[in-house]
Amino acid sequence: MISKQKIYSCKVCGAQYPKWLGQCAKCGSWNSVEEDIIKKGSKNDLVQSKSEVKKISEIKSLENERIKFSDDEFNRVLGGGLVRGSVVLISGEPGIGKSTILLQNSINSPESVLYVSGEESAEQLKLRAERISENPKNCYVLTETNLELILKNINKIKPGIIVLDSVQTVQTDLFDNSPGSTTQIKECTSILIKLAKNIGLPILIVGHITKDGNIAGPKILEHMVDTVLHFEGDKQHQFRILRSKKNRFGSTNEIGIYEMDQSGLKTVANPSELFVSKKQNTEPGSAIAVTLDGDRSIMIEIQALVSSAVYGTPQRISNGFNSKRLNMLLAILEKKAGFKIGVKDVFINITGGIKIEDTAIDVAVVSAILSSNINVSVTSGTCFCAEIDLSGELRSVNNIDKRISEAERLGYKKIIVSNNSKIGYTPKSIQTVKLKNLSQVVKEIFREKD
Ligand code: TYD
Ligand code: MG
DSSP states (O other), X not given: XXXXXXXXXXXXXXXXXXXXXXXXXXXXXXXXXEEEEEEEOOGGGTSOOOOOOOOGGGSOOSGGGEEOOSOHHHHHHTTSSEETTOEEEEEEOTTSSHHHHHHHHXXXXXXXXXXXXXXXXXXXXXXXXXXHOSSOOSEEEEEOOBHHHHHHHHHHHOOSEEEEEOTTTOBOTTXXXXXXXXXXXXXXXXXXXXXXXHHTOOXXXXXXXXXXXXXXXXXXXXXXXXXXXXXXXXXXXSEEXXXXXXXXXXXXXXXXXXXXXXXXXXXXXXXXXXXXXXXSOOSTTEEEEEEEETTEEEEEEEEEEEEEOSSSSOOEEEESBOHHHHHHXXXXXXXXSOOOOTTEEEEEEEGGGOOBOOGGGHHHHHHHHHHHHHTOOOOTTEEEOOEEOTTSBEEOOTTHHHHHHHHHHTTOSEEEEETTOOOOOOOSSOEEEEEOBHHHHHHHHHGGGO
């Protein structure tokens, strides 16, 4: 029997109420509760459950069951390949390349793929596929938004992998709500998860994000799926980072770095070369830092420009670096190293458009500022890796060995670290200089320039 019931559900957490509320009692969000009509049908008819009791020793291990794509970065972020029966959600801003990365991997996939698109027509997908690869192999395309029809086609074709672009466009007949509503997103995903687990079919789902960077739809969507990958980058720049935010089958420290060009996304084997404009930084106002993103160490270049303030209030503008942290570093410079930059404009830019949260680049930021302020370049071949605390002392950072070895690999001659750093690695061609505080840094980097 089918019955219709009017309820109210929160679009943030998915909580349901019999009446409208201004504030969700569960997650506390304001104005997030919306009317939902639920038509209760027999949901279980769509996908039959196949659960049975088994001994843990009888269960097959998943490790051999991973599907490996030709794209190594994608495999790495997934934790070593796509696990059969897993559901992966890929989020990112519009136009960042979610459809491109999935179509690219579908075309070159070792297993047959059904690419379901509710966003583009088959002709548009064909155009995109031609841009990416000359001989698309194992990939079927379906432009459909009705979940029942999608399931029917999955049954007919029996593909090895499903791609759904995007979860906000699918709709099941069991509910009257429009696609993209809390109920539709939640219910369609739960049906797909059931299907994935039942027949061991991996499903990759695209999820749009809201203005504030969260996945649009109920928050529980992230709890329901096995893996959440976030695709990010600066649309003005070529590079993109695929980051693992949740992974039931691997580490969340993995990142994949890509470059977007006219024929799709290319993996970047050597990211440090992408972010450092020239190794021998001879211009004043530039300093090189070793940062760690996930498990990978990357060299980045920080550029600073210090000039006399034209207006009464000096400007502090930062691109890629937290501006509150910049203000803090400027205050430390003024107080602890005696530099009068309170009346100067300070601009900071991290080249390549990458955004860095890692505090290990503090010393490099300060050095770039000092270098621009006195118009003397930092000795070439020198790089930095330490945090600065409020007293102007250098603090050690995590994974120092990995960072030093990356600087050495790229031919740097000297790396400045904190004197508290515990270094287990014995470098051959790079000198590690352990310093205590900011004044020692100033002396060290401009020493040969006097
Ligand atoms: P797309 O994958 O459609 O983004 P999303 O699905 O996340 O919204 O990416 C589209 C952008 O990528 C678009 O601005 C064009 C660009 N692009 C290239 O630069 N080269 C290419 O080969 C392709 C296919 C897209
Ligand atoms: Mg898209």
